[in-house]
Amino acid sequence: MQQTMQQRRPHSTANGTENGHTATTNGHSSGHSDDPSISRDQRRIERREAKKLREQKKTTRRVKRRHSGWIHDPNLQLGILSFVLFALIGFTAFKLMHSNKTTRPDPIQRFEQKLQSKSNHGLLAKLRGGSKYIIPESMRNIGCRKDWYTELRREYDTHIYPKDDERSLKWVAEHRQRQGIYTQSPLASTPYDIFHCPTYPPEGYPVQWPVLDVLKNWSPDDPTPHYQLYQGLCVFDYRTELDKANNYRERELPFLVRNDPAAARTAERWNDAEYMKKLLMGKEDTNRRTEYSPNNHFMYWVDKRPRDVKKAQWKEMNERRRRGEEVHDGFGRGDQEELAEAMKEMEEVNEIKAQLEAAKRLAEDNPEDEAAQEELHRLQREMKRARDRVAQESAENWHPPTENLRMTYLEWLEHANVTDDKLGPDNPHWYFRLIGCGKMGEHTEDGSCDKGSSEWLFDELTYFQPREGDERPFYMINPKKQQGIHCRFGMKGVIAENHFDLSRNAINVLYGQRRYILAHPNQCSNMNLLPRGHPSAAFGRGLERSRFGGISGI
Structure with missing residues:
Protein backbone atom coordinates (compact mmCIF):
# COMPACT_ATOMS: atom_id res chain seq x y z
CA MET A 1 0.00 0.00 0.00
CA GLN A 2 2.83 2.35 0.84
CA GLN A 3 4.47 1.81 -2.48
CA THR A 4 1.25 2.40 -4.44
CA MET A 5 0.67 5.77 -2.73
CA GLN A 6 4.21 6.83 -3.25
CA GLN A 7 3.87 5.96 -6.90
CA ARG A 8 0.66 8.02 -7.23
CA ARG A 9 2.27 11.09 -5.58
CA PRO A 10 5.93 10.94 -6.52
CA HIS A 11 6.49 14.68 -6.09
CA SER A 12 5.38 14.99 -2.40
CA THR A 13 7.88 16.45 0.06
CA ALA A 14 8.33 15.92 3.80
CA ASN A 15 7.36 19.42 4.89
CA GLY A 16 4.51 19.80 2.36
CA THR A 17 5.32 23.37 1.40
CA GLU A 18 5.59 22.81 -2.30
CA ASN A 19 2.37 23.33 -4.32
CA GLY A 20 0.31 23.69 -1.05
CA HIS A 21 -2.19 26.39 0.20
CA THR A 22 -4.19 27.45 3.29
CA ALA A 23 -7.92 28.21 3.34
CA THR A 24 -10.04 29.95 6.04
CA THR A 25 -13.83 29.54 6.31
CA ASN A 26 -16.07 30.97 9.06
CA GLY A 27 -13.10 31.42 11.29
CA HIS A 28 -11.88 27.86 10.91
CA SER A 29 -8.66 27.15 9.14
CA SER A 30 -7.60 23.95 7.50
CA GLY A 31 -4.73 23.04 5.30
CA HIS A 32 -4.97 20.75 2.30
CA SER A 33 -3.59 20.32 -1.22
CA ASP A 34 -4.83 18.68 -4.35
CA ASP A 35 -1.31 18.26 -5.47
CA PRO A 36 -0.82 14.52 -5.99
CA SER A 37 2.83 14.99 -5.20
CA ILE A 38 2.13 15.57 -1.40
CA SER A 39 3.18 12.57 0.60
CA ARG A 40 1.06 10.68 3.12
CA ASP A 41 3.15 11.91 6.07
CA GLN A 42 2.71 15.49 4.99
CA ARG A 43 -1.05 15.07 4.76
CA ARG A 44 -1.12 13.51 8.23
CA ILE A 45 0.77 16.51 9.61
CA GLU A 46 -1.61 18.91 7.87
CA ARG A 47 -4.65 17.14 9.31
CA ARG A 48 -3.22 17.25 12.83
CA GLU A 49 -2.52 20.96 12.55
CA ALA A 50 -6.02 21.60 11.22
CA LYS A 51 -7.55 19.62 14.09
CA LYS A 52 -5.58 21.63 16.64
CA LEU A 53 -6.79 24.87 15.08
CA ARG A 54 -10.42 23.70 15.21
CA GLU A 55 -10.12 22.72 18.90
CA GLN A 56 -8.53 26.07 19.77
CA LYS A 57 -11.32 27.96 18.02
CA LYS A 58 -13.97 26.03 19.99
CA THR A 59 -12.52 27.16 23.37
CA THR A 60 -12.01 30.78 22.34
CA ARG A 61 -15.03 33.11 22.63
CA ARG A 62 -15.20 36.66 21.60
CA VAL A 63 -16.79 39.09 24.12
CA LYS A 64 -18.41 42.17 22.84
CA ARG A 65 -17.39 45.13 25.00
CA ARG A 66 -20.06 47.54 26.08
CA HIS A 67 -19.59 51.18 25.47
CA SER A 68 -18.47 52.95 28.73
CA GLY A 69 -18.20 56.44 27.50
CA TRP A 70 -20.87 57.72 30.00
CA ILE A 71 -18.34 57.41 32.82
CA HIS A 72 -16.27 60.09 31.24
CA ASP A 73 -19.24 62.44 30.81
CA PRO A 74 -18.36 65.55 32.92
CA ASN A 75 -22.01 66.62 33.37
CA LEU A 76 -22.96 63.21 34.73
CA GLN A 77 -19.98 63.21 37.10
CA LEU A 78 -21.00 66.61 38.44
CA GLY A 79 -24.57 65.41 39.06
CA ILE A 80 -23.45 62.33 41.01
CA LEU A 81 -21.05 64.38 43.13
CA SER A 82 -23.78 66.93 43.93
CA PHE A 83 -26.22 64.19 44.99
CA VAL A 84 -23.70 62.57 47.36
CA LEU A 85 -22.79 65.94 48.87
CA PHE A 86 -26.42 66.95 49.54
CA ALA A 87 -27.18 63.51 51.06
CA LEU A 88 -24.22 63.85 53.44
CA ILE A 89 -25.31 67.35 54.51
CA GLY A 90 -28.88 66.15 55.14
CA PHE A 91 -27.75 63.17 57.23
CA THR A 92 -25.48 65.39 59.35
CA ALA A 93 -28.27 67.90 59.96
CA PHE A 94 -30.66 65.11 61.01
CA LYS A 95 -28.15 63.73 63.53
CA LEU A 96 -27.60 67.19 65.01
CA MET A 97 -31.33 67.81 65.44
CA HIS A 98 -31.98 64.45 67.11
CA SER A 99 -28.94 64.03 69.36
CA ASN A 100 -29.67 66.56 72.15
CA LYS A 101 -27.46 69.18 70.49
CA THR A 102 -24.31 67.12 70.83
CA THR A 103 -22.56 64.59 68.64
CA ARG A 104 -20.62 63.12 71.53
CA PRO A 105 -21.78 59.54 72.27
CA ASP A 106 -23.68 59.30 75.56
CA PRO A 107 -22.71 56.09 77.46
CA ILE A 108 -25.88 56.23 79.57
CA GLN A 109 -28.05 56.50 76.47
CA ARG A 110 -26.19 53.63 74.79
CA PHE A 111 -26.65 51.47 77.90
CA GLU A 112 -30.40 52.17 78.03
CA GLN A 113 -30.79 51.54 74.29
CA LYS A 114 -29.15 48.16 74.78
CA LEU A 115 -31.61 47.29 77.57
CA GLN A 116 -34.52 48.49 75.45
CA SER A 117 -33.47 46.28 72.54
CA LYS A 118 -33.30 43.33 74.94
CA SER A 119 -36.78 44.09 76.33
CA ASN A 120 -38.47 43.84 72.91
CA HIS A 121 -38.45 40.06 73.40
CA GLY A 122 -37.98 39.23 69.73
CA LEU A 123 -40.20 39.12 66.64
CA LEU A 124 -42.16 36.00 67.64
CA ALA A 125 -43.13 37.52 70.98
CA LYS A 126 -44.34 40.63 69.18
CA LEU A 127 -46.40 38.56 66.78
CA ARG A 128 -47.93 36.55 69.61
CA GLY A 129 -48.64 39.65 71.66
CA GLY A 130 -50.10 41.64 68.79
CA SER A 131 -50.23 45.28 69.81
CA LYS A 132 -49.41 44.63 73.49
CA TYR A 133 -47.22 47.34 74.94
CA ILE A 134 -43.62 46.42 75.78
CA ILE A 135 -42.52 48.15 78.99
CA PRO A 136 -39.21 49.98 78.39
CA GLU A 137 -36.11 48.15 79.66
CA SER A 138 -38.18 45.26 81.02
CA MET A 139 -36.67 41.78 81.39
CA ARG A 140 -37.88 38.61 79.72
CA ASN A 141 -38.39 36.42 82.79
CA ILE A 142 -38.57 38.87 85.70
CA GLY A 143 -41.18 41.54 86.26
CA CYS A 144 -44.95 41.96 85.91
CA ARG A 145 -46.71 41.00 82.67
CA LYS A 146 -50.29 41.44 83.87
CA ASP A 147 -52.56 43.39 81.54
CA TRP A 148 -53.58 46.02 84.11
CA TYR A 149 -49.96 46.99 84.76
CA THR A 150 -48.99 46.95 81.08
CA GLU A 151 -51.88 49.27 80.20
CA LEU A 152 -51.05 51.56 83.13
CA ARG A 153 -47.48 51.93 81.92
CA ARG A 154 -48.62 52.46 78.33
CA GLU A 155 -50.85 55.33 79.47
CA TYR A 156 -48.19 57.08 81.56
CA ASP A 157 -45.18 56.33 79.33
CA THR A 158 -46.98 57.52 76.20
CA HIS A 159 -49.24 60.38 77.23
CA ILE A 160 -48.34 61.67 80.71
CA TYR A 161 -44.61 61.12 81.31
CA PRO A 162 -42.99 60.29 77.94
CA LYS A 163 -39.29 59.70 78.29
CA ASP A 164 -37.42 62.99 78.64
CA ASP A 165 -34.37 62.74 80.90
CA GLU A 166 -33.80 66.49 81.03
CA ARG A 167 -37.36 67.06 82.22
CA SER A 168 -37.14 64.31 84.86
CA LEU A 169 -33.78 65.50 86.20
CA LYS A 170 -35.06 69.07 86.33
CA TRP A 171 -38.10 67.90 88.29
CA VAL A 172 -35.86 66.10 90.82
CA ALA A 173 -33.64 69.18 91.23
CA GLU A 174 -36.67 71.41 91.83
CA HIS A 175 -38.14 68.90 94.29
CA ARG A 176 -34.86 68.80 96.23
CA GLN A 177 -34.78 72.61 96.24
CA ARG A 178 -38.30 72.78 97.68
CA GLN A 179 -37.34 70.41 100.49
CA GLY A 180 -34.44 72.61 101.51
CA ILE A 181 -30.69 72.68 100.92
CA TYR A 182 -28.54 70.88 103.47
CA THR A 183 -25.09 72.22 104.33
CA GLN A 184 -22.23 71.03 106.48
CA SER A 185 -22.35 72.06 110.13
CA PRO A 186 -19.50 74.41 111.12
CA LEU A 187 -18.57 71.82 113.76
CA ALA A 188 -18.31 69.01 111.19
CA SER A 189 -15.28 69.81 109.07
CA THR A 190 -13.81 67.28 106.62
CA PRO A 191 -10.42 67.31 104.84
CA TYR A 192 -12.28 66.88 101.52
CA ASP A 193 -15.20 68.60 99.81
CA ILE A 194 -18.05 66.06 99.80
CA PHE A 195 -19.34 67.47 96.49
CA HIS A 196 -15.90 67.42 94.81
CA CYS A 197 -14.25 64.32 96.22
CA PRO A 198 -10.91 63.04 94.91
CA THR A 199 -10.78 60.25 92.34
CA TYR A 200 -9.75 57.71 94.97
CA PRO A 201 -10.85 57.56 98.63
CA PRO A 202 -8.62 59.75 100.79
CA GLU A 203 -7.05 58.36 103.95
CA GLY A 204 -9.52 58.27 106.82
CA TYR A 205 -12.59 58.35 104.56
CA PRO A 206 -15.33 58.62 105.63
CA VAL A 207 -14.85 61.02 108.54
CA GLN A 208 -16.66 59.99 111.75
CA TRP A 209 -17.76 62.07 114.73
CA PRO A 210 -18.78 61.15 118.30
CA VAL A 211 -22.41 60.08 118.17
CA LEU A 212 -23.32 62.44 121.02
CA ASP A 213 -22.32 65.36 118.78
CA VAL A 214 -24.35 64.00 115.86
CA LEU A 215 -27.47 63.40 117.98
CA LYS A 216 -27.16 66.71 119.81
CA ASN A 217 -27.18 68.47 116.46
CA TRP A 218 -30.35 66.61 115.39
CA SER A 219 -32.30 64.26 117.66
CA PRO A 220 -33.64 61.11 115.95
CA ASP A 221 -37.04 61.71 117.61
CA ASP A 222 -37.33 65.10 115.88
CA PRO A 223 -38.69 64.65 112.32
CA THR A 224 -38.23 68.35 111.52
CA PRO A 225 -35.23 68.74 109.16
CA HIS A 226 -32.10 70.44 110.50
CA TYR A 227 -30.36 71.91 107.48
CA GLN A 228 -26.89 72.02 109.02
CA LEU A 229 -25.71 68.49 109.63
CA TYR A 230 -22.75 66.15 109.98
CA GLN A 231 -22.11 64.72 106.53
CA GLY A 232 -19.03 62.64 105.79
CA LEU A 233 -20.10 60.81 102.61
CA CYS A 234 -19.04 61.87 99.13
CA VAL A 235 -21.76 62.85 96.65
CA PHE A 236 -21.19 61.80 93.01
CA ASP A 237 -23.04 62.79 89.83
CA TYR A 238 -24.16 59.66 87.97
CA ARG A 239 -23.69 61.31 84.58
CA THR A 240 -20.11 62.52 85.04
CA GLU A 241 -18.53 60.83 88.09
CA LEU A 242 -19.46 57.17 87.82
CA ASP A 243 -15.81 56.15 87.52
CA LYS A 244 -15.06 57.91 90.81
CA ALA A 245 -18.00 56.22 92.51
CA ASN A 246 -16.78 52.85 91.25
CA ASN A 247 -13.38 53.42 92.88
CA TYR A 248 -15.08 53.95 96.25
CA ARG A 249 -17.35 50.97 95.73
CA GLU A 250 -14.38 48.70 95.01
CA ARG A 251 -12.98 49.73 98.42
CA GLU A 252 -16.40 48.82 99.95
CA LEU A 253 -16.93 52.36 101.21
CA PRO A 254 -20.29 54.20 101.36
CA PHE A 255 -21.16 57.14 99.10
CA LEU A 256 -24.15 58.94 97.56
CA VAL A 257 -25.14 59.09 93.88
CA ARG A 258 -27.39 61.74 92.38
CA ASN A 259 -28.82 62.57 88.94
CA ASP A 260 -29.34 59.04 87.67
CA PRO A 261 -31.79 59.53 84.74
CA ALA A 262 -33.47 56.14 85.28
CA ALA A 263 -34.06 56.86 88.98
CA ALA A 264 -35.31 60.37 88.13
CA ARG A 265 -37.93 58.94 85.75
CA THR A 266 -39.19 56.58 88.45
CA ALA A 267 -39.25 59.33 91.07
CA GLU A 268 -41.29 61.54 88.76
CA ARG A 269 -43.94 58.83 88.33
CA TRP A 270 -43.96 57.84 91.99
CA ASN A 271 -44.59 61.40 93.14
CA ASP A 272 -47.83 61.37 91.15
CA ALA A 273 -50.51 60.48 93.73
CA GLU A 274 -52.93 59.21 91.09
CA TYR A 275 -50.30 56.94 89.56
CA MET A 276 -49.43 55.46 92.97
CA LYS A 277 -53.09 54.72 93.72
CA LYS A 278 -53.44 52.88 90.43
CA LEU A 279 -50.10 51.13 90.84
CA LEU A 280 -50.66 49.89 94.39
CA MET A 281 -54.36 49.13 94.08
CA GLY A 282 -54.74 48.41 90.39
CA LYS A 283 -56.92 45.38 89.88
CA GLU A 284 -55.19 43.32 92.54
CA ASP A 285 -56.10 45.24 95.75
CA THR A 286 -53.67 43.15 97.80
CA ASN A 287 -53.18 43.36 101.55
CA ARG A 288 -49.48 43.99 101.93
CA ARG A 289 -47.04 43.69 104.81
CA THR A 290 -47.28 46.49 107.34
CA GLU A 291 -45.55 46.82 110.71
CA TYR A 292 -47.26 48.55 113.61
CA SER A 293 -45.59 50.15 116.63
CA PRO A 294 -47.23 52.16 119.44
CA ASN A 295 -44.37 54.66 119.04
CA ASN A 296 -41.90 55.69 116.36
CA HIS A 297 -39.32 52.92 116.96
CA PHE A 298 -39.08 49.86 114.70
CA MET A 299 -36.44 47.30 115.63
CA TYR A 300 -35.79 44.13 113.67
CA TRP A 301 -36.76 40.89 115.42
CA VAL A 302 -37.52 37.21 114.82
CA ASP A 303 -40.19 35.63 117.01
CA LYS A 304 -38.49 32.70 118.77
CA ARG A 305 -41.21 32.08 121.33
CA PRO A 306 -42.52 28.50 121.57
CA ARG A 307 -45.43 27.78 119.26
CA ASP A 308 -47.88 27.19 122.13
CA VAL A 309 -46.97 30.55 123.68
CA LYS A 310 -47.57 32.35 120.39
CA LYS A 311 -50.90 30.56 119.83
CA ALA A 312 -52.10 31.49 123.32
CA GLN A 313 -51.15 35.12 122.71
CA TRP A 314 -52.96 35.23 119.37
CA LYS A 315 -56.07 33.61 120.90
CA GLU A 316 -56.18 36.19 123.69
CA MET A 317 -55.77 39.04 121.20
CA ASN A 318 -58.58 37.74 118.97
CA GLU A 319 -60.91 37.42 121.97
CA ARG A 320 -60.23 41.01 123.02
CA ARG A 321 -60.73 42.27 119.47
CA ARG A 322 -64.11 40.54 119.30
CA ARG A 323 -65.06 42.50 122.41
CA GLY A 324 -64.26 45.71 120.53
CA GLU A 325 -60.88 46.42 122.11
CA GLU A 326 -57.98 47.77 120.07
CA VAL A 327 -55.26 45.23 120.68
CA HIS A 328 -51.76 44.96 119.25
CA ASP A 329 -49.07 42.36 119.77
CA GLY A 330 -46.27 44.89 119.43
CA PHE A 331 -44.84 46.79 122.37
CA GLY A 332 -42.39 49.12 120.65
CA ARG A 333 -39.76 49.99 123.21
CA GLY A 334 -41.36 47.57 125.62
CA ASP A 335 -42.26 48.09 129.24
CA TRP A 398 -39.41 39.65 125.91
CA HIS A 399 -42.29 40.95 123.82
CA PRO A 400 -42.34 41.61 120.06
CA PRO A 401 -41.28 45.24 119.61
CA THR A 402 -43.66 45.61 116.65
CA GLU A 403 -46.68 43.80 115.25
CA ASN A 404 -46.84 42.38 111.74
CA LEU A 405 -50.09 43.25 109.97
CA ARG A 406 -51.43 43.33 106.43
CA MET A 407 -53.35 46.20 104.87
CA THR A 408 -53.89 47.92 101.53
CA TYR A 409 -51.94 50.95 100.41
CA LEU A 410 -54.92 53.29 100.88
CA GLU A 411 -55.50 51.96 104.41
CA TRP A 412 -51.87 52.67 105.28
CA LEU A 413 -52.10 56.09 103.62
CA GLU A 414 -55.02 56.96 105.86
CA HIS A 415 -52.89 56.15 108.93
CA ALA A 416 -49.85 58.02 107.60
CA ASN A 417 -51.52 61.25 106.49
CA VAL A 418 -52.19 62.71 109.92
CA THR A 419 -51.42 66.10 111.39
CA ASP A 420 -48.14 66.77 113.19
CA ASP A 421 -49.78 66.74 116.61
CA LYS A 422 -50.45 63.02 116.08
CA LEU A 423 -46.92 62.25 114.90
CA GLY A 424 -45.06 62.47 118.20
CA PRO A 425 -42.54 59.79 119.18
CA ASP A 426 -45.05 58.15 121.54
CA ASN A 427 -47.90 58.00 119.02
CA PRO A 428 -48.68 54.94 116.85
CA HIS A 429 -46.77 54.53 113.61
CA TRP A 430 -47.22 52.21 110.63
CA TYR A 431 -44.46 51.04 108.28
CA PHE A 432 -45.70 49.84 104.85
CA ARG A 433 -43.66 47.36 102.83
CA LEU A 434 -43.53 45.90 99.31
CA ILE A 435 -41.44 42.95 98.14
CA GLY A 436 -40.47 42.06 94.60
CA CYS A 437 -39.38 38.43 94.74
CA GLY A 438 -37.66 38.00 91.38
CA LYS A 439 -35.49 34.89 91.39
CA MET A 440 -36.18 34.31 95.10
CA GLY A 441 -39.58 32.96 94.06
CA GLU A 442 -38.02 30.16 92.01
CA HIS A 443 -37.47 28.08 95.15
CA THR A 444 -41.01 28.41 96.57
CA GLU A 445 -44.02 26.25 95.90
CA ASP A 446 -46.14 28.98 94.32
CA GLY A 447 -43.26 30.88 92.72
CA SER A 448 -43.51 33.74 95.18
CA CYS A 449 -41.50 34.71 98.25
CA ASP A 450 -44.36 36.78 99.65
CA LYS A 451 -48.15 36.75 99.44
CA GLY A 452 -49.15 39.24 96.77
CA SER A 453 -45.55 40.05 95.84
CA SER A 454 -45.03 43.22 93.78
CA GLU A 455 -43.10 41.89 90.79
CA TRP A 456 -43.60 45.18 88.95
CA LEU A 457 -40.87 46.65 91.18
CA PHE A 458 -38.37 45.20 88.69
CA ASP A 459 -40.06 47.17 85.89
CA GLU A 460 -40.27 50.37 87.94
CA LEU A 461 -36.73 50.25 89.39
CA THR A 462 -34.89 48.96 86.33
CA TYR A 463 -31.53 49.92 87.84
CA PHE A 464 -32.02 47.14 90.43
CA GLN A 465 -32.65 44.41 87.86
CA PRO A 466 -30.41 41.33 88.27
CA ARG A 467 -28.80 41.64 84.85
CA GLU A 468 -25.32 40.26 84.28
CA GLY A 469 -22.34 40.98 82.07
CA ASP A 470 -22.19 44.34 80.32
CA GLU A 471 -25.89 44.87 81.15
CA ARG A 472 -25.29 44.74 84.92
CA PRO A 473 -26.59 47.90 86.62
CA PHE A 474 -24.03 49.95 88.51
CA TYR A 475 -25.76 49.32 91.85
CA MET A 476 -25.70 45.52 91.56
CA ILE A 477 -22.50 43.87 92.81
CA ASN A 478 -23.50 40.23 92.37
CA PRO A 479 -26.86 39.91 90.55
CA LYS A 480 -27.07 36.17 91.23
CA LYS A 481 -27.19 36.80 94.99
CA GLN A 482 -29.89 39.45 94.86
CA GLN A 483 -32.53 38.90 97.54
CA GLY A 484 -35.34 40.69 95.74
CA ILE A 485 -36.32 44.36 95.97
CA HIS A 486 -37.68 45.59 99.31
CA CYS A 487 -39.55 48.88 99.19
CA ARG A 488 -40.55 50.78 102.36
CA PHE A 489 -43.16 53.51 102.79
CA GLY A 490 -42.47 55.17 106.13
CA MET A 491 -44.73 57.73 107.69
CA LYS A 492 -43.12 60.83 109.15
CA GLY A 493 -40.93 60.11 112.19
CA VAL A 494 -40.42 56.35 111.72
CA ILE A 495 -37.04 55.13 113.06
CA ALA A 496 -35.52 51.81 111.97
CA GLU A 497 -32.79 51.70 114.58
CA ASN A 498 -29.55 49.87 115.29
CA HIS A 499 -29.62 47.98 112.02
CA PHE A 500 -26.59 45.73 111.53
CA ASP A 501 -26.19 44.31 108.02
CA LEU A 502 -23.31 42.48 106.35
CA SER A 503 -24.74 42.70 102.81
CA ARG A 504 -23.85 45.40 100.29
CA ASN A 505 -27.22 47.12 100.04
CA ALA A 506 -28.08 49.89 97.59
CA ILE A 507 -30.79 52.28 98.80
CA ASN A 508 -32.85 54.54 96.55
CA VAL A 509 -34.94 57.38 98.05
CA LEU A 510 -37.79 58.14 95.63
CA TYR A 511 -40.03 60.40 97.68
CA GLY A 512 -39.62 62.64 100.68
CA GLN A 513 -36.46 62.49 102.77
CA ARG A 514 -34.69 59.88 104.85
CA ARG A 515 -31.85 60.41 107.29
CA TYR A 516 -29.15 57.81 107.95
CA ILE A 517 -26.64 57.62 110.80
CA LEU A 518 -24.00 55.11 109.75
CA ALA A 519 -21.16 53.56 111.70
CA HIS A 520 -18.01 51.78 110.65
CA PRO A 521 -17.85 48.06 111.61
CA ASN A 522 -15.02 48.94 114.00
CA GLN A 523 -17.70 50.55 116.20
CA CYS A 524 -19.55 47.26 116.87
CA SER A 525 -17.89 46.81 120.25
CA ASN A 526 -19.51 50.08 121.34
CA MET A 527 -23.02 49.21 120.16
CA ASN A 528 -23.98 46.94 123.06
CA LEU A 529 -25.24 44.29 120.65
CA LEU A 530 -27.75 41.78 121.94
CA PRO A 531 -26.37 38.24 122.39
CA ARG A 532 -26.75 35.45 119.88
CA GLY A 533 -30.04 33.64 120.37
CA HIS A 534 -31.95 36.79 121.28
CA PRO A 535 -34.91 37.61 118.95
CA SER A 536 -33.15 40.88 118.04
CA ALA A 537 -29.64 39.42 117.94
CA ALA A 538 -27.01 41.62 116.24
CA PHE A 539 -29.06 44.70 117.14
CA GLY A 540 -28.33 46.95 120.08
CA ARG A 541 -30.23 47.81 123.25
CA GLY A 542 -28.25 51.01 123.51
CA LEU A 543 -24.95 52.65 122.74
CA GLU A 544 -21.86 53.41 124.71
CA ARG A 545 -22.27 56.89 123.34
CA SER A 546 -19.10 58.36 124.77
CA ARG A 547 -17.06 56.16 122.42
CA PHE A 548 -19.40 55.43 119.53
CA GLY A 549 -18.60 57.14 116.21
CA GLY A 550 -21.23 57.99 113.63
CA ILE A 551 -21.53 59.18 110.03
CA SER A 552 -24.61 61.19 109.19
CA GLY A 553 -26.11 61.06 105.71
CA ILE A 554 -29.26 62.35 104.05
Missing part, protein backbone atom coordinates in the same frame (compact mmCIF):
# COMPACT_ATOMS: atom_id res chain seq x y z
CA GLN A 336 -39.86 50.71 130.57
CA GLU A 337 -39.40 49.02 133.98
CA GLU A 338 -38.61 45.70 132.31
CA LEU A 339 -36.24 47.47 129.93
CA ALA A 340 -34.43 49.17 132.82
CA GLU A 341 -34.03 45.83 134.59
CA ALA A 342 -32.73 44.21 131.40
CA MET A 343 -30.23 47.02 130.89
CA LYS A 344 -29.03 46.62 134.49
CA GLU A 345 -28.36 42.93 133.89
CA MET A 346 -26.55 43.73 130.64
CA GLU A 347 -24.35 46.26 132.43
CA GLU A 348 -23.43 43.57 134.98
CA VAL A 349 -22.41 41.29 132.11
CA ASN A 350 -20.22 44.04 130.65
CA GLU A 351 -18.56 44.68 134.03
CA ILE A 352 -17.79 40.98 134.51
CA LYS A 353 -16.49 40.85 130.94
CA ALA A 354 -13.99 43.64 131.65
CA GLN A 355 -12.84 41.92 134.87
CA LEU A 356 -12.52 38.62 133.03
CA GLU A 357 -10.28 40.11 130.34
CA ALA A 358 -7.97 41.59 133.00
CA ALA A 359 -7.89 38.24 134.85
CA LYS A 360 -6.96 36.42 131.64
CA ARG A 361 -3.99 38.70 131.05
CA LEU A 362 -2.83 38.28 134.66
CA ALA A 363 -3.15 34.48 134.50
CA GLU A 364 -1.22 34.33 131.21
CA ASP A 365 1.59 36.47 132.62
CA ASN A 366 1.74 34.42 135.87
CA PRO A 367 1.01 30.78 134.99
CA GLU A 368 2.42 29.61 138.37
CA ASP A 369 0.26 31.96 140.44
CA GLU A 370 -2.55 29.78 141.87
CA ALA A 371 -4.53 32.77 143.11
CA ALA A 372 -4.56 34.31 139.64
CA GLN A 373 -5.72 31.04 138.10
CA GLU A 374 -8.46 30.62 140.70
CA GLU A 375 -9.70 34.19 140.12
CA LEU A 376 -9.89 33.50 136.38
CA HIS A 377 -12.00 30.36 136.92
CA ARG A 378 -14.29 32.21 139.35
CA LEU A 379 -14.96 35.01 136.86
CA GLN A 380 -15.59 32.51 134.06
CA ARG A 381 -18.26 30.79 136.20
CA GLU A 382 -19.77 34.17 137.12
CA MET A 383 -19.88 35.20 133.45
CA LYS A 384 -21.77 32.01 132.56
CA ARG A 385 -24.35 32.64 135.30
CA ALA A 386 -24.78 36.27 134.19
CA ARG A 387 -25.33 35.26 130.56
CA ASP A 388 -27.85 32.63 131.65
CA ARG A 389 -29.77 35.31 133.58
CA VAL A 390 -29.86 37.54 130.49
CA ALA A 391 -31.10 34.67 128.33
CA GLN A 392 -33.77 33.78 130.90
CA GLU A 393 -34.89 37.40 131.11
CA SER A 394 -35.18 37.54 127.33
CA ALA A 395 -37.24 34.34 127.23
CA GLU A 396 -39.61 35.31 130.04
CA ASN A 397 -40.06 39.05 129.60
